[in-house]
Amino acid sequence: MMVQRQREQAETHLLRAAQEFQKCMQCGKCRSVCPVFKEIGNELYVARGKNKLAEKIVSGDLQITSRVKDAINECLNCKTCSANCPAGVSPEHVVLRLRWYITTREGLGLFKALVFRQLLWRKWPIIAGAVFIGFVQRILLDIGPQNPVRHLFPLFGFSKRRNFPRLALRPAQSLYPEVIPSKKGTPVKRIGYFTGCAGNLIYTNVVKSVVDILTGYGYDVVIPKDQKCSGTPVLANGDYEGAANLMEHNFNLFRRYDLDAIVVSCSSCGLALKKEIKLFIDNCDELREFCDKIYDINEFLEKEVQFGPNDLGRLPYRVTYHDPCHLNRGQDVRKEPRSLLMKIPGLIFKEMQDAAVCCGSAGSYCLTHYETAIQINNHKIKNIQKEYVEYVATACPTCIMHIQDNLLQHHSGEKARFVVEILADSLRKAGTI
Amino acid sequence: MKKSHLEELSTIFENDGILHQQEDMIAYSYDASHIEKTPEAVVFATSTDQICKLMQFAYREDIPVTPRGQGSGLSGGSVPIEKGIVLVLDRMRKMLDFDPENRLITVEAGMTTSDIDPIVASADLFYPPDPGSVTFSTIGGNIAENAGGLRGLKYGVTKDYVKMLKVVLPKGDIVTIGSKCVKHVAGFNLEPIFVGSEGLLGIITEVTLALLPIPKHRESALVVFNTLNDAAQCVSDIIAYGVTPSTMEFMDKTTINAVQNFKDCNLPRDAEAVLLIETDGEKNSAIGEMKNIKKAAEKNSFRSFSLAGNTKERDLLFEGRRIALNALANVKPNLILEDATVVRSKLPDMVRGICEIATKYNLMVGIFGHAGDGNLHPTFLIDKNDTDEMKRTEKAVKELFRLAIDLEGTISGEHGIGLEKKPFLEDQIGSAGIQLLCDIKRTFDPKNLLNPGKMFDFPNSTSN
Numbered sequence: 100m101m102v103q104r105q106r107e108q109a110e111t112h113l114l115r116a117a118q119e120f121q122k123c124m125q126c127g128k129c130r131s132v133c134p135v136f137k138e139i140g141n142e143l144y145v146a147r148g149k150n151k152l153a154e155k156i157v158s159g160d161l162q163i164t165s166r167v168k169d170a171i172n173e174c175l176n177c178k179t180c181s182a183n184c185p186a187g188v189s190p191e192h193v194v195l196r197l198r199w200y201i202t203t204r205e206g207l208g209l210f211k212a213l214v215f216r217q218l219l220w221r222k223w224p225i226i227a228g229a230v231f232i233g234f235v236q237r238i239l240l241d242i243g244p245q246n247p248v249r250h251l252f253p254l255f256g257f258s259k260r261r262n263f264p265r266l267a268l269r270p271a272q273s274l275y276p277e278v279i280p281s282k283k284g285t286p287v288k289r290i291g292y293f294t295g296c297a298g299n300l301i302y303t304n305v306v307k308s309v310v311d312i313l314t315g316y317g318y319d320v321v322i323p324k325d326q327k328c329s330g331t332p333v334l335a336n337g338d339y340e341g342a343a344n345l346m347e348h349n350f351n352l353f354r355r356y357d358l359d360a361i362v363v364s365c366s367s368c369g370l371a372l373k374k375e376i377k378l379f380i381d382n383c384d385e386l387r388e389f390c391d392k393i394y395d396i397n398e399f400l401e402k403e404v405q406f407g408p409n410d411l412g413r414l415p416y417r418v419t420y421h422d423p424c425h426l427n428r429g430q431d432v433r434k435e436p437r438s439l440l441m442k443i444p445g446l447i448f449k450e451m452q453d454a455a456v457c458c459g460s461a462g463s464y465c466l467t468h469y470e471t472a473i474q475i476n477n478h479k480i481k482n483i484q485k486e487y488v489e490y491v492a493t494a495c496p497t498c499i500m501h502i503q504d505n506l507l508q509h510h511s512g513e514k515a516r517f518v519v520e521i522l523a524d525s526l527r528k529a530g531t532i
Numbered sequence: 533m534k535k536s537h538l539e540e541l542s543t544i545f546e547n548d549g550i551l552h553q554q555e556d557m558i559a560y561s562y563d564a565s566h567i568e569k570t571p572e573a574v575v576f577a578t579s580t581d582q583i584c585k586l587m588q589f590a591y592r593e594d595i596p597v598t599p600r601g602q603g604s605g606l607s608g609g610s611v612p613i614e615k616g617i618v619l620v621l622d623r624m625r626k627m628l629d630f631d632p633e634n635r636l637i638t639v640e641a642g643m644t645t646s647d648i649d650p651i652v653a654s655a656d657l658f659y660p661p662d663p664g665s666v667t668f669s670t671i672g673g674n675i676a677e678n679a680g681g682l683r684g685l686k687y688g689v690t691k692d693y694v695k696m697l698k699v700v701l702p703k704g705d706i707v708t709i710g711s712k713c714v715k716h717v718a719g720f721n722l723e724p725i726f727v728g729s730e731g732l733l734g735i736i737t738e739v740t741l742a743l744l745p746i747p748k749h750r751e752s753a754l755v756v757f758n759t760l761n762d763a764a765q766c767v768s769d770i771i772a773y774g775v776t777p778s779t780m781e782f783m784d785k786t787t788i789n790a791v792q793n794f795k796d797c798n799l800p801r802d803a804e805a806v807l808l809i810e811t812d813g814e815k816n817s818a819i820g821e822m823k824n825i826k827k828a829a830e831k832n833s834f835r836s837f838s839l840a841g842n843t844k845e846r847d848l849l850f851e852g853r854r855i856a857l858n859a860l861a862n863v864k865p866n867l868i869l870e871d872a873t874v875v876r877s878k879l880p881d882m883v884r885g886i887c888e889i890a891t892k893y894n895l896m897v898g899i900f901g902h903a904g905d906g907n908l909h910p911t912f913l914i915d916k917n918d919t920d921e922m923k924r925t926e927k928a929v930k931e932l933f934r935l936a937i938d939l940e941g942t943i944s945g946e947h948g949i950g951l952e953k954k955p956f957l958e959d960q961i962g963s964a965g966i967q968l969l970c971d972i973k974r975t976f977d978p979k980n981l982l983n984p985g986k987m988f989d990f991p992n993s994t995s996n
């Protein structure tokens with residue numbers, strides 16, 4: 100039996116979903132933009148269809164069947180529907196509310212409960228696991244990203260066709276003291292850094308790049324040791340309460356350090372801290388102040404840092420850029436990463452076709468729905484290949500993971516990198532940082 | 533639906549070409565109107581041949597079939613009101629032949645209308661009809677509804693561009709009608725009977741469309757008025773002046789403010805109405821026409837007349853019109869959009885009448901639309917949960933149609949009759965008119981199995 104509080108919470112999710120889908124005019128415009136619908140071609144999977152499902156669930160005409168779950172899990176949270184919806188509906192929020200509704204009623208299931216409520220909270224088992232895997236990847240089977248670790252994936256319901264990036268031998272956070280002083284004497288500002296799990300455990304070079312650039316330009320960087328998952332994967336997987344715990348934790352934690360700004364190098368974590376957190380914590384001055392301090396790293400660098408004429412070293416690459424959904428539509432940051440890249444001497448920036456179309460990664464979606472995720476990504480790869488570039492830059496770890504995987508499947512080599520990594524390369528080349 | 537029926541359907545359509553689970557039926561139970569009904573099966577056609585087999589099967593087994601494009605229709609046309617099978621055509625989206633020399637393109641009916649333009653633009657051609665739904669409606673749906681658009685005034689509507697059609701008739705026969713020739717009189721002039729047939733007479737699978745050269749130059753202007761009447765009168769005067777703008781769009785104060793609240797498009801909030809006018813063609817003639825428009829406007833005490841200086845300004849102007857419906861949708865929880873249409877000279881009467889009706893029933897109404905062709909979209913802004921308001925809206929809508937008919941107009945300019953306007957059709961065309969429609973329908977579809985229950989009540993049909 101569900102306890103009273105849970106039942107109320109579930110009802111609230113339905114109510115919120117209803118507030119959203121009621122605005123839908125059923126025009127069908129989302130049919131022309133939804134990447135999932137484009138591949139599957141069934142109205143059930145388009146935003147309008149999901150709105151209709153929600154309506155039927157709320158009115159009691161439809162039960163939560165496995166097909167309903169299937170339909171609401173087929174959503175990338177890419178927000179393309181919202182960005183194009185004439186009526187201002189956010190269908191991905193309807194989807195999230197339904198996911199929350201279902202897990203509140205039915206429970207999380209053992210695997211998700213273990214990961215979202217235990218491992219992400221305690222952190223050390225994940226770190227230990229990651230380091231162990233990283234060790235195995237390197238020492239025993241060092242054959243690059245196409246390593247056989249993927250053969251373990253089907254155990255968790257994931258596809259083993261996926262290439263997985265190498266995990267770090269040492270978490271990035273353990274490489275630094277909590278406060279990393281400016282390399283330029285008296286600090287200009289004190290900047291908090293939310294590294295995100297991917298930065299901490301996989302893409303440690305990104306953390307290094309961010310720290311080097313910021314300290315090199317005179318900022319103190321604070322990486323609170325006790326930061327935990329931003330909550331994005333947790334909320335996307337239907338665990339409202341788990342996400343709320345994490346959001347509250349990070350909110351309280353970062354406020355304890357007297358910070359001028361907080362930078363984030365993962366587009367989804369950035370969105371979570373800047374906006375999604377408002378769904379979990381009641382509106383108050385402290386929250387507004389916190390959210391106003393959050394910057395995507397590209398946004399921060401472009402706004403704050405003056406790169407002098409001789410600061411940047413020459414990098415003779417052709418580079419294109421993929422817009423992560425959670426940066427572009429989620430945070431309205433699209434000019435900044437491009438502008439940073441274009442500052443680099445020698446670098447030729449090539450805008451690719453449909454740069455802002457979702458790459459199909461969507462966090463764990465590309466693990467659980469690998470086939471569709473790859474179909475969606477195939478368009479991306481085609482567009483990248485058309486530009487004959489050395490690198491495709493982006494600003495989101497799961498985009499990198501997914502695009503890189505598919506580039507390898509298409510024999511296109513290791514090409515996906517973060518904008519800040521390339522920028523740091525250029526600054527290092529000139530000896531600036 | 534019986535198991536044997538589903539089995540037979542799956543021999544015609546491949547595995548991913550058929551759906552019958554409850555959830556999928558819900559997903560195919562509606563379009564952009566306010567009516568819904570779940571079908572018993574949904575099939576996705578990829579060839580004319582499959583549709584032919586489907587109709588032979590449906591006719592043998594007495595199963596209703598409802599064709600569907602993208603389900604963007606505003607009159608309930610693709611809602612399977614008698615249940616049965618929904619036949620989805622949006623996977624038939626191939627370009628079959630592009631013939632720039634004869635300015636023709638042949639496509640499958642499920643192609644999205646706006647997909648035509650990039651193909652033909654390479655030869656400096658364009659397909660003029662541009663309904664607000666171009667990016668998501670199918671060309672087959674446009675033909676079935678005889679869709680119009682912003683350029684209707686100068687360039688006409690879908691019916692003016694249909695040259696040839698391949699159609700599967702209700703009993704499964706395949707016919708190709710029309711001709712690629714500019715002139716042709718071989719047999720009855722049959723193409724128009726399928727244009728606007730709302731999926732009742734046959735299923736359009738392929739279509740050859742006429743194209744036009746892209747106009748060399750465009751002039752765009754925004755004319756601001758202090759009274760609604762002046763704006764409406766100005767439209768009549770411009771036409772009377774002998775000018776044919778390519779676009780002449782109208783927005784009233786409610787719409788203007790809804791737009792400005794939604795997105796700043798530089799529209800004057802305190803104006804009672806604006807007209808958005810465009811002329812196109814050779815540079816000199818477009819400029820000359822615009823000068824004449826200004827003269828006509830001067831007779832109607834406009835407040836300001838501003839020409840868009842560059843593409844950016846023009847885009848901003850049109851953006852306002854393009855998002856009008858969206859903006860209105862944000863004012864209240866729901867809206868009811870109508871497309872009552874009158875001849876242009878009656879436009880002032882129509883606008884006045886709509887305002888009177890709204891006042892009488894204490895309703896909020898936004899009026900915008902293709903003023904140049906007399907096609908207005910009075911949009912009632914309502915809250916469906918407010919039962920009293922809903923009752924008043926029903927009465928107002930009824931009166932609105934009466935008004936259009938009294939002004940010798942029509943109850944639908946472009947969205948069709950379908951289910952939404954079925955109760956009002958007889959008022960316009962009379963009982964003999966309905967009888968004629970029934971007789972035609974019976975000739976094509978004696979068992980009334982293709983999209984039954986729409987437009988009019990077929991004698992002996994089980995529909996309400």
Ligand SMILES: Cc1cc2nc3c(=O)[nH]c(=O)nc-3n(C[C@H](O)[C@H](O)[C@H](O)COP(=O)(O)OP(=O)(O)OC[C@H]3O[C@@H](n4cnc5c(N)ncnc54)[C@H](O)[C@@H]3O)c2cc1C
Pocket residue numbers: 125126127563564598599600601602603604605606608609610621641642662663664665668669670671672673674675676677678679680681682730731732734735736737857946947983
């Ligand atoms: C936001 C918005 C703006 C709109 N703006 C305009 C506008 O400016 N002008 C305008 O005219 N309309 C407009 N519409 C209405 C609608 O988009 C058009 O009627 C369009 O032509 C419908 O196309 P569809 O593919 O969605 O057809 P559907 O809605 O799926 O079907 C419409 C009708 O056509 C029949 N049908 C569909 N395909 C075929 C076929 N291949 N063979 C036979 N019958 C078929 C169906 O049975 C149904 O009766 C608008 C709608 C929306 C939601």
Ligand code: SF4
Pocket residue numbers: 122123124125126127128129130146147150180183184185186187188190
């Ligand atoms: S575009 Fe928006 S209003 Fe239109 S059907 Fe999709 S969700 Fe509904």
Ligand code: SF4
Pocket residue numbers: 132133134135136144145146173174175176177178179180181190191
């Ligand atoms: S968020 Fe993306 S995937 Fe989800 S319904 Fe909207 S457009 Fe489709």
